[in-house]
Amino acid sequence: MISEPRPSGTAKYVLFDVDGTLIDALDNQRLVWRTWAQRYGLDPDEVHRVALRTRPVETFAQVAPDRDPQECLAALHALEDEDVRTGDYGAFDGGPELLAALRPGSWALVTSNYEHRVRGRFARTGLPVPEVVVDAAAVEEGKPSPVPYLRAAARLGARPEDCLVIEDAPAGVQAGLRAGMTVWGVNAVTAVDGVHRHFGTLREAVGDILAFASGSLTDRPA
Numbered sequence: 001m002i003s004e005p006r007p008s009g010t011a012k013y014v015l016f017d018v019d020g021t022l023i024d025a026l027d028n029q030r031l032v033w034r035t036w037a038q039r040y041g042l043d044p045d046e047v048h049r050v051a052l053r054t055r056p057v058e059t060f061a062q063v064a065p066d067r068d069p070q071e072c073l074a075a076l077h078a079l080e081d082e083d084v085r086t087g088d089y090g091a092f093d094g095g096p097e098l099l100a101a102l103r104p105g106s107w108a109l110v111t112s113n114y115e116h117r118v119r120g121r122f123a124r125t126g127l128p129v130p131e132v133v134v135d136a137a138a139v140e141e142g143k144p145s146p147v148p149y150l151r152a153a154a155r156l157g158a159r160p161e162d163c164l165v166i167e168d169a170p171a172g173v174q175a176g177l178r179a180g181m182t183v184w185g186v187n188a189v190t191a192v193d194g195v196h197r198h199f200g201t202l203r204e205a206v207g208d209i210l211a212f213a214s215g216s217l218t219d220r221p222a
Contacts, residue, residue, distance in 0.1 A: 012213050013158040014102060015149055015176070018111040020168040021186060021202065022095045023121050028087045032079045039075060040064055053171070055112065055142050080113075084120040091125040092187060094203035099128050101210055108132035108152040110165075110172075112142050132156055143171040146179035153179070164212050166205070167192070184209075 019025045030048055037047035042063055051059045060072040099107070107130050111118055115135040122129050134152045141147040153163050165176030165183045173192045176183035184197040186205050191198035199205035211217035 010162055010215075011158070012106070012215050013153065013156050013163045014107040014209060014213050015110050015152050015163055015165050015181070016107065017165075017167045017169070017172045018109055018118055018121075019113060021166055021172075022092060022099075022109075022127065023089060023125065024092055025087075025089045025121070028083050028089050031087075032076070032083055035079055036072075036076050037063075040067065040072075055136075080117060084117045084124075089121065089125070091127050092202040094201070094206040096126055098202070098206045098209060099130075102213055105131060105156065106213055108134065108156055110134045110148045110152045110175075112136050112148075143169075144174035144178065146175050149176050149179040149181060153181075164209065166202075166209065167195075182212075 016022055019029065029051075033048045033051050034044040037044040047059070047063050050062050054062065056073055056076055057069050060067060060069045064072060109118060109130060109132070111134070113135060114137060115133050118133060118135065119129055121127075132152055132155045134148050134155070136142060139145075139147045139151055149163070149165060150160065153160050160180040163179075163181040165172070165179075165181045167173045167176060167183060167185055168187045170192050173183050173185060173194050177194050183195050184199065184205060185192045185195035186199045186202045188198070189200065197205075197208070199208075208217060
């Protein structure tokens with residue numbers, strides 16, 4: 001783990017990844033990609049393996065280079081939209097109370113998904129949606145680029161050094177670090193490289209996240 005930025009005594013902000021961090025959608029993503037792969041006669045396990053570490057268009061280029069990427073994307077989007085309507089998933093333990101306790105205007109969602117799907121899932125799981133949502137359509141560069149997190153901070157009127165990023169995936173962690181923010185990892189057995197703090201579950205992190213947001217967390221280990 002690397003040195004963690006110290007509090008500056010100013011307003012604090014929390015930027016959340018969504019899938020894998022607030023919403024438990026791993027099985028849904030696996031099923032969507034499996035259905036998509038079978039439609040194109042591809043190995044579902046290999047497609048899902050690639051999809052876990054690349055954006056959809058990059059996945060198509062690797063697993064189906066002879067296919068029209070726009071056609072592939074349209075098919076994937078249709079499956080994902082259907083999953084939002086009918087899929088079985090939920091919020092991670094601690095998520096509802098955490099988001100409800102945060103001050104309006106002090107937090108945002110930063111997701112590689114699309115806002116309408118996030119809103120659909122949040123509506124079904126009872127999670128509140130913040131004023132700021134930076135989705136895949138809002139930026140030209142996705143994670144691990146720092147652009148999505150910097151865009152969220154700008155929309156909140158926050159300095160990067162006053163932001164805490166909550167992530168579960170390596171690409172998101174790198175995005176937050178490159179943006180110059182404090183980054184904590186959740187919902188993983190082992191810590192993702194680079195995180196300032198690691199929590200096995202979101203539930204374990206709730207108290208410290210709220211303390212950071214209130215500005216009262218002053219004793220943070222390097």
